[in-house]
Amino acid sequence: MPRALAILPDESSTQANSYSTLIRDHVEKGQVLAARRLLELALDQGLASPDLELWRRTLAPPRVLQGKNSATPTDRSREFQWLENESHAYRGQWVAVEGGRLLAAADSLKAVLAKLARMVPKPQALVHRID
Amino acid sequence: MTLTRKGQEFTTGSARFHDSASNHLEPGSKVFVRFRIAHLEHEFLGLLDTGATWSIVDWEIAVLAGLRPESGHRIRYSGRWGTIEGSVVTCSFLLPASEGEPLEIQGSVFVSTDWRAGNFIGYRGLLERIRFALDPQENRFYFGPCA
Numbered sequence: 001m002p003r004a005l006a007i008l009p010d011e012s013s014t015q016a017n018s019y020s021t022l023i024r025d026h027v028e029k030g031q032v033l034a035a036r037r038l039l040e041l042a043l044d045q046g047l048a049s050p051d052l053e054l055w056r057r058t059l060a061p062p063r064v065l066q067g068k069n070s071a072t073p074t075d076r077s078r079e080f081q082w083l084e085n086e087s088h089a090y091r092g093q094w095v096a097v098e099g100g101r102l103l104a105a106a107d108s109l110k111a112v113l114a115k116l117a118r119m120v121p122k123p124q125a126l127v128h129r130i131d
Numbered sequence: 132m133t134l135t136r137k138g139q140e141f142t143t144g145s146a147r148f149h150d151s152a153s154n155h156l157e158p159g160s161k162v163f164v165r166f167r168i169a170h171l172e173h174e175f176l177g178l179l180d181t182g183a184t185w186s187i188v189d190w191e192i193a194v195l196a197g198l199r200p201e202s203g204h205r206i207r208y209s210g211r212w213g214t215i216e217g218s219v220v221t222c223s224f225l226l227p228a229s230e231g232e233p234l235e236i237q238g239s240v241f242v243s244t245d246w247r248a249g250n251f252i253g254y255r256g257l258l259e260r261i262r263f264a265l266d267p268q269e270n271r272f273y274f275g276p277c278a
Contacts, residue, residue, distance in 0.1 A: 020204075027219070028207050030184040032255045051204070058203045058219045062238030062260045064276035065223070073144075075229040076165060076174070080149045094191075096173065109191040116173065125173045126165065129189065129249070 016042065016049035023055050035059055079126040087130045096125035133231050134264060134273050141262055142275035144228030149176060150270055162265065164252060164272050167225040168240075169196035174227055175250055179272070183210060183253030185219060185241040192250065193242040198222055200242055208241050217243025224257060226274050234261065234274050 019042040026035035039055050078100030086102070087095065094112045096104040103125055104115035116123055134141040149163040162179040168188065175192060185208060188198065203218035219239050226234040239256030252258065264273040 024204060024206060027204075028209070030209075032184060054204055057221055058239050060221075060239070062224075062236045062257055064260060065235040065237055066276070073228045073230060073233075075147065076149075077147055080147065083149065084151055109189075109195060113171075113173070113195060122172075126176070127173045128176050129191075129247075131249070 012047060013049065015045070016047045016052055019047060020049065020051040020055065023059075027059070032059065036061075074124065076126055083128060083130075087128075090130045092131065094127060094129045096123070096127045098123045098125045133275070139278075140275065142231070142264060142273040144226070144231035144233055144275065145271050145273040146227060146229045147270050148179070148265070148272045150267075162272070165227050166250070166252065167227060168192065169198065169222050171196050177250035177252040180251045181254050181258060183251050184208070184255050185239070186224075186253040186257050187241045187243070187246055187251045189248070189250055190242065190244055190246050196222065198240070198242050200244065203239075203242075208243070212248065215243045215245050217241055217246065219256065226261075234276060236260065 019038060023035045023038050026032070026038065036059050039052065039059060042052055043056070079097045082097045082100050082102065090105050093105045093107055094109045095102060096112050096116055103119065103123055104112045106112045106115065109127070109129070112127060116125055132145065133143055146165055150161060163176040164179050165174045166177050167174050177186070188196070198220050200218040200220065203220040205216065205218050207214050207216050219241050221237065221239050224236045224238050224240070236257060260277050262275045262277055265271070266273070
């Protein structure tokens with residue numbers, strides 16, 4: 001086998017790793033557009049690695065999902081009012097509020113959601129941690 | 132009500148925002164908007180922060196939403212709160228509407244096991260593909276998809 005062909009996969013892997021490191025540096029500096037350009041450059045060169053694939057997924061610009069949600073419009077004015085007027089008594093806790101009424105409060109979000117899950121009819125609460 | 136610009140639809144939905152969550156990491160008047168994340172059925176509040184590179188989701192929410200740090204690259208994220216370690220991960224994100232249509236986005240957010248200081252709605256991964264406007268007189272947040 002020609003030597004160049006034997007070396008190529010290693011070189012490719014090294015290049016992919018170098019790109020991945022550079023991309024991380026840019027992401028950590030908040031230079032996401034530059035990171036995306038680097039990623040595009042790497043992929044255009046035919047480089048592939050699990051790291052680059054992960055960057056491809058997480059750095060992809062967001063996509064609006066059209067027509068996927070049929071949630072009924074809800075107003076939360078009364079919940080906001082509750083947070084403003086009543087939440088001081090629940091410092092350090094997660095609270096679930098619906099229609100200006102406290103439905104559940106607990107030290108953990110998991111406990112609050114468990115309480116909501118047991119309620120009939122199923123509430124559509126606004127959940128917030130009061131720190 | 133939706134907004135138009137040059138005769139074209141600019142936003143498709145709106146919701147009131149909360150501006151006095153003094154219990155947040157950054158007390159004072161801010162813009163807190165409602166959101167839903169992943170499969171979770173209830174709504175949360177996040178600070179609208181165009182100065183933040185990434186959105187950050189409270190760790191307890193991230194856990195229950197199934198956002199696993201190992202599904203993204205581990206990075207250090209620096210902001211005015213300091214530097215934290217975590218990962219940028221993909222997730223679905225919904226802005227509920229009180230008028231018009233909700234907006235659902237497939238985006239990316241930052242999660243960290245160290246983060247329990249509220250939710251931030253940042254630019255990259257979410258806001259960068261959303262048209263939005265604020266009406267501080269009515270505390271209303273207008274939003275819609277980029278064309």
